[in-house]
Amino acid sequence: MSSIPSWDEIGCIRCVACVGSCPVGSIRFSNNRIIFLGETCTGCGLCVRICPVGALSRKGDDDE
């Protein structure tokens, strides 16, 4: 699904702010990686705004 945000592995500071904010529990932090469980993601974009360092972006916004 194109609405799932994309994760910048190198830019991420592993703060898990996105994980606890996702309204549908669609993000996991596992083995030091952020994982999107795509099936429940509504594409609301909250995690993108929450990320303090801009390590998440909407797919398609990547190459702006």
Added chain:
Amino acid sequence: MMMNDALEIDCLVIGAGPAGSITAREVARGGWKVLMVEKRPEIGVPVRCGEGISKELLDLIGLERAPSFVSAEMDGAKIISPGGTVLTLGPEIAGPEVGFVIEREMFDQELAKMAARAGAEIWMRAEAISYEDVGDHVVVKIKILSETFTVRARVVVAADGFESLVARWAGIETKIGPRDIDTCIQYEMVGIETDDRFTEFFVGRKYVPGGYIWCFPKGHGIANLGLGMNASMVKEPGEPRSYLDDFIRKNPRFSKGKITEINGGGVSVSLPLEETVADHLVIVGDAARMIDPLTGGGVYNACYAALQAGKTICEALEKDDTSKASLGPYERRWRDRLEMEMVRNYLAKEKLLEVSDETLEKVLSAIAEYDMKEISTEELLKALASKYPEVLKELAGLM
């Protein structure tokens, strides 16, 4: 002791932060079989904390002050208004709120060691990945590297922090909206000008909309410089970091410093969960949204609730009944002490999100004119009323 048959224990604690370690210690002290699992490779790393704690906290949890985890001792706090007015809160007022600036990872590791010494088992790099209530106990799958273990526990403690997924697996709603979340970024900096006996809080939209910037000094020109920003105020991705960078660039006290660590995190500035127990489950600390919604401090509340959780779980195990009703006393025990203040500070946070910088400036300078030792809140309000009646109207309900 790890094997592929299901491991049967009395209490499984998920997450080895302060909430998990204190609960594990208390239940292990009661003589019960406790396992605490932590998915990170090292306890407390990376740090997700400003590292300011109260002196009272060490007494509460029975931990001796040690140089290994205490970096500096504070005399109080300074609140800096948008216009630069400094409101100094001495120990009489700031008292229990500020005490020590610590090394959080060392502190968390101390607490985990206390749990281990009390008899709790600890598994590292061990992630709880599923949760199933099977009637009289809970089955949890734990993943360590490529292996998966099954644990059967009579009671599970969700101490998994801001991520708060365990409670969700058990069917409890933990969702909070953007207005009830602060997103934070923090640098540890070296070579900056700090006020070594005071924590500092820069408040107002000028610095950051819907939040504040903190400077918690560790001595020798080292400090945590961090920013918390209400998520509802964020317009562009990565804004919190930009605000912090801007603040540092514009402030000659900090602009020449070097960054030696970058961390951050999410903080709930919400009311606590409506229910923090279920059958065979107790939710403690950030997982239960117990952070103070005004200050963003959560270690004290997590530890206080963990002590109550430990006590209640021991009683329930003794009765051989870990149903929701039997674990029920936990609710009252932690709420009696913490909930009222959380509600008051939640309302204050709501108000502050609306307050303009001009109003904030007037209030802080009016307060700064008084010797807070000698003035009561009532007198202060009277003083405000005579000087800035319109401000008092705007602030109604805040104090």
